[in-house]
């Protein structure tokens with residue numbers, strides 16, 4: 404191929420043609436160099452994760468589903484326990500669902516476990532134990548989207564297909580300075596163009612490893628990056644401040660900015676510390692759950708949404724799952740971003756991350772941390788008095804329900 408391109412270059416009829424072909428060859432060379440750099444780096448640092456030692460589609464699918472919204476270190480013990488109890492698709496297909504839920508408890512989103520079981524039932528009862536071998540075929544199974552299907556097709560079936568999760572999107576967005584928010588089609592096409600076809604398994608693993616360990620959302624350690632010499636973000640942002648700003652913009656490059664309205668204050672004093680709170684706007688059959696603060700605490704007797712402080716390094720949804728378990732004894736079925744805003748106190752900023760949630764068993768909630776809990780209609784919700792820091796929730800709720 405290279406020889407063919409060089410011959411074509413020699414035969415170019417005009418300067419424009421020559422330049423076009425020359426830049427194509429250069430890009431191709433750069434991309435191939437970058438792939439080799441990444442693969443060499445991966446060989447050196449690769450983590451020995453349990454699901455990397457198998458090509459069993461069942462085990463790979465279980466690991467991929469567990470890894471959705473949950474960090475690797477946390478998933479490993481769950482994965483081992485799950486595999487000891489349900490070592491194959493037949494065992495999971497035949498299991499009592501309450502047993503499956505018990506083993507899943509702590510990972511959150513039990514509906515994911517239910518869909519896994521459903522998939523195993525289809526494979527064992529309708530497909531004679533045969534898994535589809537392509538990403539398209541896998542997407543016909545319950546709960547398997549573009550990323551998971553590509554992961555199983557690549558890691559289990561050896562298909563040379565690209566993978567794009569948040570980590571991969573962030574790495575490419577930064578390395579190649581792609582426009583933010585990323586267009587889904589564009590990033591999948593980009594990943595396809597840059598894939599190392601003959602080493603797709605290692606390349607895809609390496610990319611995800613790079614996003615998880617080096618090109619992280621908040622503090623990328625560019626000195627350790629195999630692509631530091633060709634990274635466009637570093638090249639275009641020579642100062643630390645502009646680089647930091649760019650890292651913030653690209654932390655979650657797939658996220659489309661949905662709110663057209665700005666809620667809360669803008670952070671202006673960089674010396675003040677910032678704390679993060681997660682809140683659950685739980686809804687069920689047209690009503691919302693609110694909780695009354697105990698009289699002895701700050702802002703006692705105010706009504707509020709359940710939730711609490713995020714722990715250091717904790718993912719929003721993990722923090723939500725933990726808080727809702729502690730405060731209501733309930734498990735979250737789904738959580739979608741509703742509003743994020745910041746409130747300024749004299750000594751610090753509080754950033755609230757509020758998610759619109761559904762519970763697995765809403766009828767079983769208990770007031771474990773509040774003096775009282777209530778299900779209220781949207782109109783009643785607007786009439787309750789929340790602490791002033793939560794005013795932005797009311798504003799967003801008003802727009803959401805009453806479009807004013």
Ligand code: SF4
Pocket residue numbers: 574577578617618619623624625628629630631632634635636637
């Ligand atoms: S050099 Fe830094 S920003 Fe660029 S890809 Fe590597 S870790 Fe990410």
